[in-house]
Amino acid sequence: MLEDSQASLASMLTSKHIGPLKDEAASWAAKLLSVSEVIEQWLSVQHHWVHLESVFSLPSTKKDLPQEAKRFASIDKTWTKLMKKTYEVKNVIQCCHGGEPPKTATLSHLSEQLEYCQRSLTTYLDEKRKLFPRFYYVSDTVLLAILSSHSNIEAVSKHFRAIFQNIDSVILAP
Secondary structure, three states, X not given: OHHHHHHHHHHHHHOOOOHHHHHHHHHHHHHHHHHHHHXXXXXXXXXXXHHHHHHHOOHHHHHHOHHHHHHHHHHHHHHHHHHHHHHHOOOHHHHHHOOXXXXXXXXXXXXXXXXXXXXXXXXXXXXXXXXXXXXXXXXHHHHHHHHHOOOOHHHHHOOHHHHOOOOOOOOOOO
């Protein structure tokens, strides 16, 4: 719907009959372009936040990466506050442009901090992969699941096929 409105305004601006409405149409086109950019940035931050929230909620991650866990807790607090404020504002233009600091600044800061957390997490997982090269065969999500439940053979055994060829399970005898 936003793209449709932007296309309609672009069409109006090229019309020879726009005359006295040209400034107002140009103003609306600029507002909608800005809203579109903020929403795009917002969705990017949300995507990163959702991915990292599941990772940094694990106790093992908090233990192994305490600084990044604190950083993510701060990000989470800011994100939650931003979402609560957004819920209260029912107008998308006011939501995207209103408030102090501006949404673009807040979202840019959150994006930078989330990227830093992601880089730290990647470095941590690469260290684990260097210790046990078979971990290169699994995704970050699976590796985190393995590392977070390392003492529970039942939970880890679900991932054996991805790590070891032709091994589905292991039976441990006393």
